[in-house]
Amino acid sequence: MTVEPAEKLLAPVLSAFWDDPKSWTLDTYRRHEGYEGLTKALAMAPDDLIAYVKDSGLRGRGGAGFPTGMKWQFIPQGDGKPHYLVVNADESEPGTCKDIPLLFANPHALIEGMVIACYAIRSSHAFIYLRGEVVPVLRRLHEAVREAYEAGYLGKNIQGSGFDLELTVHAGAGAYICGEETALLDSLEGRRGQPRLRPPFPAVEGLYACPTVVNNVESIASVPAIIQRGKDWFKSMGSEKSPGFTLYSLSGHVASPGQYEGPLGITLRQLLDLSGGMRPGHRLKFWTPGGSSTPMFTDEHLDVPLDYEGVGAAGSMLGTKALQCFDETTCVVRAVTRWTEFYAHESCGKCTPCREGTYWLVQLLRDIEAGKGRPEDLDKLNDIADNINGKSFCALGDGAAAPIFSSLKYFRAEYEEHIEGKGCPFDPARSTVWADKSRTEAHA
Structure with a gap:
């Protein structure tokens, strides 16, 4: 072959x-x-x-x-x-x-x-x-x-x-x-x-x-x-329902970030192969197929076809093909908190679910990240996101809810670790993640 x-x-x-x-x-x-x-x-x-x-x-x-x-x-x-x-x-x-x-x-x-x-x-x-x-x-x-x-x-x-x-x-x-x-x-x-x-x-x-x-x-x-x-x-490029070429924006912890123009239906694994993969010594932890307003994926989704039907069937949206890639040193809670802060700041305030909901999501996420969260906060996060999703005046609310739902789906244990450990396990001052990395580099 x-x-x-x-x-x-x-x-x-x-x-x-x-x-x-x-x-x-x-x-x-x-x-x-x-x-x-x-x-x-x-x-x-x-x-x-x-x-x-x-x-x-x-x-x-x-x-x-x-x-x-x-x-x-x-x-x-x-x-x-x-x-x-x-x-x-x-x-x-x-x-x-x-x-x-x-x-x-x-x-x-x-x-x-x-x-x-x-x-x-x-x-x-x-x-x-x-x-x-x-x-x-x-x-x-x-x-x-x-x-x-x-x-x-x-x-x-x-x-x-x-x-x-x-x-x-x-x-x-x-x-x-x-x-x-x-x-x-x-x-x-x-x-x-x-x-x-x-x-x-x-x-x-x-x-x-x-x-x-x-x-x-x-x-x-x-x-x-x-x-x-x-x-x-x-139509000779792409798939039957998603034909043609498009620009994929590869960013984050990758060796060669940039614009990669290819047919719809290419996979992230193929794009990473083209771009030299993740940064040396690290592995993919989670990524977004279409920007921060689309439900995140994990390394299990590397072979999902990046077209509208393929990404939709896997539980997310192709969106703007903004492929943000994060490695194992990234705290999911911190990333989701920063995204949610952006949506709370940019909410126009016209409708109550988005205006109030994004504000309270930020308060809860900041507490969890700082080690002040409680076990019931996770269900509260999910409940507030549910009251925003599909109930706000425009799609900004849906975009704010997407990282909440998907991060709780794939990384609930990491949220629980923040709550039980009274702080972020990725904080260099107390992190086993960073301590293990330092020991590895010292031996190398």
Whole structure:
């Protein structure tokens, strides 16, 4: 049997020329088939273009995995209202780090995808909502937009097609809640970012009460390659229900963290083999398949296919493919406490389960970590998380509950050790874990 080289497992498309000098410029992008997909798209009827993207099987890369073409199809036509495309670049989930590097290295992939998407949904104005703290990316994105206007890919009568498009780059003020699509729309309109009641959905009443498509950066940036190389090429990668390529963000206690672009369905074991594994002398203890808001996995799940169905069947969510890997020196209670502190801080306060529930989760977790917990606190943690999960106004509450449920499922004994031992067993001052490690290193 012939064994494929590890590199053959990867499928660099969006990241194919990130290491080129000045990869972010229009000249470099055009040398790599840039804007050729747009030329093909403009030769198609808008409805045919929507059907083509739908048939490709492209699913949203922002977390939920909703079919992109179907989302475009929801936009009512002939309603006499303006239509808008809003790209969600407010990336701020702990562990998620794919869209910002993509925009920094290859912003024109997004711009070309936006022109194609706007042509399909008959929109003449598009917005990019970027996380405001990433100033270097903001500057590079502004320059890419300027280049696109100058070259005739944005503005009036794009490539002689009669299609007009204005593109606005908006910098947010740094609120995690604005990653939720309706909170993002409120923020874009100049209001406090808080989730809206649905229905009506953004496809009916979104930005400025007009039909709006909200898509993730990677989702839209993937469209030009699909149009240029064909839907069959796209479907030749991945699985039947999760086709195509995607960016996996590998971080944590690994030898070579970074972005690994491969077909959906690759496993963490394969990605670790590609990246040199965990840091030398350590083993995997737990990891997240899609950022901190997805239920954690353990080393038992190394061979779970990293596509939407495979991860879902194993009890978690693929989310943003943020693969945070932690080794045996990591205290699960400490990690979950830090994540929960983040969600409590970023809760917008609109609904009681999330506002109050995340606060009390933090208090309990801090007590347990400090050795002040009681045995009944574990059931209380589970009960509070249950009162948040599925009962909050938006998915932030569900994300806050996920690490609680999964860590209690796989590492309840570690919580009990904190309570019975009156402190964290991973504290260097009293830790058997660190003492054993020191002895091993001394003998070595």
